[in-house]
Amino acid sequence: MSKLKREIGQNSYMTHLICSSCGQPAAPLDWQCRNDGQPLEIADLPAFDTTKINSDDWSVWRYEAMLPVTRQVSLGEGGTPLVETSIQGMQFHAKLEYLNPTGSYKDRGTVTLLNYLLAQGVTEVIEDSSGNAGASLAAYAAAAGITARIYTPESAPVGKKRLITSFGARLVEIPGPRAATTQAILDVAKSIPYATHAWNPYFGLGQMTIAWEVWEQLGRRAPDAVVCPVGQGGLFLGFARGFKALRDAGLIERLPKLYAAQSAACDPIVRAWEQGRKASKPVTQSLTVADGIVITQPVRNQAVLAAIYESEGGALRVADGDILAAKTALNQRGLIVEPTSAVPVAALLRAKIEGTVVIPLTGSGLKTL
Ligand SMILES: [Zn+2]
Known part of the structure; x- marks a missing residue:
């Protein structure tokens, strides 16, 4: 165990990877438990401390101070505006994540993951993505001067694919459903560091910052509810873990209700929640305009469901027609979102969730025009 504990850069935190299921320690570049294939977590994360906010x-x-990685590369990610808007009489606070450096919330997690990998001496990375995570990794790899190879479904939006290659990354297009892209990368991942947003907990690390920003932007209080699109659930878990850290620090009394919003065409979390299950079952993907969240079996589905139950939130499915109507409504309020980002807004309009509601607008519509 002791050899896995390392001093990381200027921060003196001792962090290491352990399995989320069996607790077995993992090597620094492992992306899943070698024992049971389950996702890894970072042990001994620093507690949230208001006196350490820069x-x-x-x-x-x-x-x-709460992110145990050394900053070697940054493109100014995070710090996105929280603006109030209303659609059909439903008010909510929109967190403009599409204003991140590469036009999606993914940059929060990519920056912590890439800085972690750089500290490990990595010079080449691979990733599979429906577009936004790939574009994000391609940009940060370019800024860090390392090479990136991005696997995307052939059907991914052209704008996202062009963005990936514009950063100098190599694009590998895989025919068939989204899951085929993941399958294609697994062989390559045996020999090249797999900078996976779905599996690597150092991606999840940066995602927690969205909860902390929202808490500060609301005057150091938690909203009543958050409605978030869920594919792998990276941002959803960022909210869950970030707000839990605030609760553990005694800064909020209870978690906001966390609602997972999915397309009716690919809704494994909604189905599991409706049936009161602790884990989801793989679903069959059908076509949807919400191309960013077609994940038939999320890697951390048990953690997503646990966060829904613990926060007394829920899971909501919406049809493509409602997603496109919500996207149009957002556009008509000057908010430039891709269709996937309209999923939680469509869910809010359907479920009529009350109180102070926060919705992250996850991805830029400029990529899908
Ligand atoms: Zn394990």
Whole structure:
């Protein structure tokens, strides 16, 4: 165990990877447990401490003391606006995640993951993505001067694919459903570091900063509810873990109700929640406009469901027609979102969730025009 504990850069935190299921320690570049194939977690994360907020910084590095990685590369990720808007009489706070450096919330997690991998001496990375995570990794790899190879479904939006290659990454297009892209990368991942947003907990690390920003932007209080699109559930778990850290620090009394929003065409979490199950079962994907969240079996589905139950939230499915109507309504309010980002707004309009509601607008519509 002791050889896995390392001093990381200027932060003196001792962190290491362990299995989320059996607790077995993992090597620094492992992306899943070698014992049972389950996802890994970072052990001994620093507690949230308000006295350690770097109030001069308006990026995710405002919370650097709570992020056990050394900042070698940054593109100014995080620090996104929270703006009030209303559609059909339903008011909510929109967190404009599409204003991140590569136009999606993924940059929060990519920056912590890539800085972690750089500290491990990595010079080449691979990733599979429906587009946004790939574009994000391609940009940060370019900024870090390392090479990236991104596997995407052939059907991914052209704008996302062009963005990936514009950063100098190699694009590998895989025919068939989204799951075929993941399958294609697994062989390559045996020999090249797999910078996976779905599996690597150092991606999840940066995602927690969205909860901390929302808490500060609301005047150091939690919203009543968060409605979030869920594919792998990376951002959803970022909210869950970030708000839990605030609760553990005694800064909020209870978690906001966390609602997972999915397309009716690919809804494994909604089905599991409706049946009161602790784990989801793989579903069959059909076509949907919400191309960013077609994950038939999320890697961390048990953690997503646990967060829904613990927060007394829920899971909501919406049809493509409602997603497109919500996207149009957002556009008509000057909010530039891709269809996937309209999923939680469509869910809010259907479920009529009350109180202070926060919805992250996850991805830029400029990529899908
Ligand atoms: Zn394990």
